[in-house]
Amino acid sequence: MTERISIEDIIRLYKIDYSFVDQLIDSELLHPEIENSVRYIIYEELPHLERFANWHYDLDVNLPGIEIIHQLLNQLEDLKTENRRLLGHVTKFESWEDADF
Template sequence: MERSEWIAISDCCTHYNIEISFVDSLQDYGLIEITRIQESKYIHEDRLPALERFIRLHYDLNINLEGIDVITQLVQQVEQLQHEIALLRSQFPR
């Protein structure tokens, strides 16, 4: 694991102007994964787009954490269905 792949939660919160408690709540809901390295909390850089999406949903659209959780599950279901449709189309060409 390269250290550059991990971004300190405190840096994210400062950059996005959000509370650390919001990020902790996202972790409690299982929406993001926070990793402890020594005494600090970090998020993997691959998860930043998801964090940004959650920030927009919560702060811009005033959607609570329960709503964000439901939206995330529905989006995952839609993506899975789209994948299945593409697979079926490849098996049964027109």
């Protein structure tokens, strides 16, 4: 079983609003697990929750803004991955071009 924390504990520890967590879940930015009518967030999603809470409470970013920023950061990561993959192909091609036959 994956490590997880109840949403009630998250609200108490992080001092965030229950409605904010519900909005993140409704927007599919967080994906809770449910067991015995208790909702849990897996530990792997906690960095996302912390980031969203910081944007919302510290920078006053609303939920649509959080969704857009999150989407853009994911796209940026995808582009970085694709760039590394393409650079790997270029490096292989340059090595092949320099080979003596």
